[in-house]
Amino acid sequence: xxxxxxDLMTALRSGHSTSPRLTWYGPxxxxxxxxxxxxxxxxxxxxxxxxxxxDAGPGMRLRLDLPAHWKSIIWALAGWQLGMEVVLDGNGxxxxxxxEPAEAEAGYDAVIAVPLPALAMKWxxxxxxxxxxYAAEVRSHGDVFMAHEDPDPEQxxxxxxxxxxxxxxxxxxxxxxxxxxxxxxLVRANDGLEAALANALGAWKNDxxxxxxxxxxxxxxxxxxxxxxxxx
Numbered sequence: 483x484x485x486x487x488x489d490l491m492t493a494l495r496s497g498h499s500t501s502p503r504l505t506w507y508g509p510x511x512x513x514x515x516x517x518x519x520x521x522x523x524x525x526x527x528x529x530x531x532x533x534x535x536x537d538a539g540p541g542m543r544l545r546l547d548l549p550a551h552w553k554s555i556i557w558a559l560a561g562w563q564l565g566m567e568v569v570l571d572g573n574g575x576x577x578x579x580x581x582e583p584a585e586a587e588a589g590y591d592a593v594i595a596v597p598l599p600a601l602a603m604k605w606x607x608x609x610x611x612x613x614x615x616y617a618a619e620v621r622s623h624g625d626v627f628m629a630h631e632d633p634d635p636e637q638x639x640x641x642x643x644x645x646x647x648x649x650x651x652x653x654x655x656x657x658x659x660x661x662x663x664x665x666x667x668l669v670r671a672n673d674g675l676e677a678a679l680a681n682a683l684g685a686w687k688n689d690x691x692x693x694x695x696x697x698x699x700x701x702x703x704x705x706x707x708x709x710x711x712x713x714x
Contacts, residue, residue: 485562485565485633485635485639485650485651485653486650486651486652486653486654486687487559487562487563487639487650487653488563488633490559490654490683490686490687491522491525491526491559491563493518493686493689494518494519494521494522494686495518495519495521495522496518497518497689498518498689499517499518499519499522500517500518500519501517501518501691502515502516502517502691503516503517503518503521503686503691503692504516504521504552504555504682504691504692504694505691505692505693505694505709506551506552506600506694506695506696507693507694507695507696507699507705508551508598508600508696508699509696509698509699512599512600514552514600516552521556521559523625524556524620525556525559525560525563525627526623526624526625526626526627527620527621527623527624527625528556528557528559528560528616528620528623529560529563529564529627529629530623530624530627531616531619531620531623532544532560532561532564532566532577533564533627533629533630534623535614535619536577536591536592536594536614538561538564538566538576538577539564539565539566539629539630539631540564540565540566540631540632540633540634540637541565541566541567541634541637542564542566542567542576542577543566543567543569543574543575543576543577544557544561544566544567544568544569544575544576544577544578544579545569545570545573545574545575545577545578545579545590546558546561546568546569546570546579546675547578547579547580547581547582547586548579548580548581548596548598548675549581549598549671549675550669550671550672550673550674550675550677550678550694551598551671551675551694551696552600552694553596553598554596554675554678555678555679555682555694557579557596558640558675558679562639562640562650562653563627563629563633564629564633565629565631565632565633565634565637565650566639567637567638567639567640567641568639568640569640569641570640570641570675570676570679571641573641574589575590576590576591576592577590577591577592577593577594578590578592578593578594579594579596579616580593580594580595580596581595581596581597581598583595583605583609583610583613584610586610586613592612592614593610593612593613593614594613594614594616595609595613595614595615595616596616596617597616597617602617603617603618604617604618605617605618633650634650635649635650635651636649636650636651637649637650638650639653639657640653640657640679642657642676643676653683654683654687657679657680657683658680658683658684658687659677659680659681659683659684660684661681661684661685661688661690662688662690663688663689663690664688664689664690665685665688665690665691666690666691666693666709666710666711667681667682667684667685667690667691667692667693667711668693668695668701668706668709668711669681669682669692669693669694669695670695670697671694671695671696671697672697678694682694693709693711
């Protein structure tokens, strides 16, 4: 049985698949642009890493100790595609994806270190024993994802900022933000990961796209014009 996240990934890779769907502006003049096809490719590889290496599956909990970032969005989509619950606060979970692995607490089945620089081929430096290096591992996984188990649409996909659980079946209705069809949406990373995810889902479900901008990046008129978005 398909869940909305699975249908969304199908739509992103098949409709206007070469058009930009997620564009990231980060520090040090970093710009990353993902088409629908490339976005789906990253999500598939991450889903396969979770499923094949970590035995992740429906009903498990994946905590994202990550800022609003294009890789964080990839991780959330991968978790949802597997039927997992994505945890955005400090509550317990089975797996932890973090940009600060040295500070990870005990109690997780696995910890995955996620380096944020776009060109990172591995974690810069030593990792604590047992921690998985996302950048070094993800590229070896398949570009197509096939779930070993069907996700349960009645299981929680995420809890919103008020603590309310949102089921997989209602992810694109109750969690996604409302946006106009085809919107080229400016999303500020400083608003947090939950806002970035809700806005991205809201844009994509209506055939739109997202420009996610780090707080240290100046929103110049040129940037807004180049990306065809409107500042607020």
